[in-house]
Amino acid sequence: MQYKKETFKQKLLAECKKEFLTYGYALSSLNRIAKNSDITAGNIYRYYAGKAEILEEIVAPAYNEVPSIIEHLTAIFPSMTYDETCETLCKTLVNIYKVYGDSLLILANKCADTAYQDFSTKLIHAVKKVLLKKLFKSPSKDDEIFVIICSKSLVTSVFDVYELGYGEREMGAIINRILNYHFYKINERI
DSSP: HHHHHHHHHHHHHHHHHHHHHHHHHHHHHHHEEEEHTSSSSSHHTTTOSSHHHHHHHHHHHHHHHHHHHHHHHHHGGGOOHHHHHHHHHHHHHHHHHHHHHHHHHHHHHSTTTTTTTTHHHHHHHHHHHHHHHOOOOOOOHHHHHHHHHHHHHHHHHHHHHHHHHHHHHHOOOHHHHHHHHHHHHHHHHO
């Protein structure tokens, strides 16, 4: 009995992810989800109070963990060479997608008017902290503005790569190129 419930719930969550990715949270419909899952909308309410609770189950782990993972890197990056930093960051970004995939894409631009709408800003702030620590000993206000813009560009680029849905190797190669585009010999260029 428990196995059937868990199988049903996983099928329902998979359909909800598709719905949120296609329509965004605001325009998604539990009736459409039910129809696409070959169940009744009432059956959904046996498991969830509504769309908000479903969204929470899908995105909360990524929302809470991903910025922490990025911020954790601030502690180890200063002692690394440029190549080590790029390799570590690239592997981390690919692994984050492996673990959180669709949840990240929903958080990136499908959660307007929800408690999760600030995810990209939260992530940009985490990346900013890493970059400031890696690039500048004592950053000026202009340095901070520069790093915020670089952080936005990097986060947007990585989400663009995630949306392409490539395999790990291809994704890693593209992310590595993006990192080099942004940061190779950056101290000589800025």
